[in-house]
Amino acid sequence: MELGRVGIWNVGLRSEDPAARGEILEAAAELEELGYGAIWLGASPGVGHARPLIEATSRIVVATGILSIWDHPAAEVAAEHLALTKDHPGRFLLGLGVSHGALVGERYRRPYTAMTEYLDALDEGGVPKEERVLAALGPKMLAASRDRAAGAHPYFITVEHTRRAREILGDGPLLAPEVKVVLDEDRENARRIAREHYGGYARLPNYSNNLERLGFTDEDLRDGGSDRLIDACFAIGGLEAVRARIAEHHAAGADHVVLQVVTENPAALTRREWREIAQVID
Incomplete structure (x- = not known):
């Protein structure tokens, strides 16, 4: 499956609002025209969210980024995957994740075991390992x-996480990190936007634990995040800053860098920014 070197991650592209459907499909077609290799649908999409975007385009891969294993039974996912890939071979990538205890509630138990059992069920349902990826942080x-x-x-x-992940994955397996971008030359305003975005993740231990493994301290994680943390987790500035961060991830071992443009509206279709960034992607 050919993903290209850069893709786009967005929550708004999986919207179920009928009034937004036309613009979503138009935006998907434009992303393909701009040269992006893949669209990653945020906010725990189902397989069905990918079909309209695939049918509105001709080449670009559509991925779930990520589908929560707690919300979508494996047997149903396998059947939907089979139907979609039969109609559109090579166009869909199933991204899976265990989500977070704070979001899942009492169902969240033994997440690693739950994932391996889910993968067993997908194997039984005929989903090839080559057509799925995991939202993985820890070893x-x-x-x-x-x-x-x-x-x-x-x-x-x-x-740094990308570098460590490549060491664990070795040569061959796909490494497609999500990379956050605040396209704003005003660094203080950009950090403010980034901190507001980070606030939604600060309470989720999976992310905090991972950041601590990367060497960030309790002080870094408090009060919206230190400048050091924000600057490491977000590409902040103009197009050259975005180009440089993409290059850093590729140099660290990424095959495909997945850009999430962060603005004050988390669900926005950031089409202006996508057009601008397309000027600096290879």
């Missing part, structure tokens, strides 16, 4: 991404 899930999937789609990470 165990990265190893599972290597052994049980096509690779990994880590979220809310740094260049």
Whole structure:
């Protein structure tokens, strides 16, 4: 499956609002025209969210970034995957994740075991490992991404995490990190926007634990994040800053860098920014 070197991650592209459907499909077609290799649908999409975008385009891969294993039974996902890939071979990538206890509630138990059991069920349902990736942060899930999937789609990470992930994955498996971008030359305003975005993740231990493994301290994680943390987790500035951060992740071992443009509206279709960034992608 050919993803290209850069893709786009966005929540608004999976909207179920009928009034937004036309613009969503138009935006998907434009992303393809701009040269992006893949669209990653945010906010725990189902397989069905990908079909309209695939049908509105001709080449670009559409991925779930990520589908929560707690919300979508494996047997149903396998059946939907089979139908979609039969109609559109090579156009859909199933991104899976264990989400977070704070979001899932009492169902969230033994997440690593739950993921391996889910993958077993997908195997039984005929979903090839080459057509799925895992939202992996820690060493165990990265190893599972290597052994049980096509690779990994880590979220809310740094260049250093990409380097460590590649060491665990080794050569071959896909590494497609999500990279946050605040396209704003005013650094203080950009950091303010980034901190507001980070606030939604600060209470989720999966991310905090991962950042601590990367060497960030309790002080870095408090009060919206230190400048050091924000600058490591977000590409902040103009187009050259975005180009440089993409290059850093590729140099650290990423195959496909997944850009999430962060603005004050989390669900916005940031089409102006996508057009601008397309000027600096290879």
